[in-house]
Amino acid sequence: MRTQIVAGNWKMNKTFEEADDLINDIVDFVKNHNLENTAVIICPPSVYLELATDFANETNLHVGAQNLSNYESGAYTGEISAPMLESMEVGYCIIGHSERRKYFNETNEMIAEKVNMALKYNISPIFCCGELLPEREKGNHFDIVKKQLEESVFHLNKTDFGNIIIAYEPVWAIGTGVTATSDQAQEMHYYIRSLIKEKYDEETGESTTILYGGSCNSKNAKELFANPDVDGGLIGGASLKSDEFIKIIQSIDD
Numbered sequence: 001m002r003t004q005i006v007a008g009n010w011k012m013n014k015t016f017e018e019a020d021d022l023i024n025d026i027v028d029f030v031k032n033h034n035l036e037n038t039a040v041i042i043c044p045p046s047v048y049l050e051l052a053t054d055f056a057n058e059t060n061l062h063v064g065a066q067n068l069s070n071y072e073s074g075a076y077t078g079e080i081s082a083p084m085l086e087s088m089e090v091g092y093c094i095i096g097h098s099e100r101r102k103y104f105n106e107t108n109e110m111i112a113e114k115v116n117m118a119l120k121y122n123i124s125p126i127f128c129c130g131e132l133l134p135e136r137e138k139g140n141h142f143d144i145v146k147k148q149l150e151e152s153v154f155h156l157n158k159t160d161f162g163n164i165i166i167a168y169e170p171v172w173a174i175g176t177g178v179t180a181t182s183d184q185a186q187e188m189h190y191y192i193r194s195l196i197k198e199k200y201d202e203e204t205g206e207s208t209t210i211l212y213g214g215s216c217n218s219k220n221a222k223e224l225f226a227n228p229d230v231d232g233g234l235i236g237g238a239s240l241k242s243d244e245f246i247k248i249i250q251s252i253d254d
């Protein structure tokens with residue numbers, strides 16, 4: 001059985017005290033519940049990563065960053081490198097999020113460099129892909145996602161690809177309150193899995209965790225996660241309130 005994952009992307013939210021409270025609530029939950037086949041990952045802003053890894057240390061809560069530099073070290077003011085994250089025991093990193101593509105001009109090529117950098121330092125990329133609304137309206141969504149995979153992760157060998165988590169996030173669903181239907185999510189996840197099988201092999205396709213992201217909340221999570229090719233979610237807005245995030249975790253682990 002594939003690992004099911006619920007990952008929270010906090011984006012640029014929370015003061016230190018608020019972050020402390022939220023992490024505490026999630027740690028309390030994971031400590032007191034036996035989550036059999038579900039991994040919970042939180043991705044707070046980088047200034048709170050140490051707080052998160054300190055708390056997560058004695059639990060099965062995992063910590064991820066929201067971004068890393070495509071450079072290893074040096075004169076890149078404001079950047080955070082993969083070796084820094086590794087040295088803080090951060091095991092995951094969101095890479096290729098649509099907000100970084102849109103506001104920070106990240107290209108598929110740059111995202112491939114970030115993926116390589118993460119893997120070099122034992123960080124599992126949570127690789128985001130997904131189409132814009134006009135691309136879906138034109139019926140190009142499969143081609144767009146295929147190109148993103150081909151240009152950013154399909155250069156990897158099978159062993160490295162085994163450390164990748166895919167997050168399908170249709171851009172029109174992110175932060176909009178418009179969720180992909182269960183059928184739309186399943187159809188794309190099935191397609192992504194077929195591409196992985198074609199590129200690598202059946203076993204790699206079957207074992208890759210593919211998350212759905214885009215206005216996923218405690219009301220729609222159960223239906224989305226019930227699809228055979230949807231292995232959990234990357235949760236933005238709904239990961240900022242502990243009760244809501246915990247309900248989402250429970251909906252996968254039922």
Ligand code: PEP
Pocket residue numbers: 009169173174175176213214215216234235236237238
């Ligand atoms: C995200 O930003 O990864 C995301 C899925 O956001 P939201 O859940 O708020 O749509």
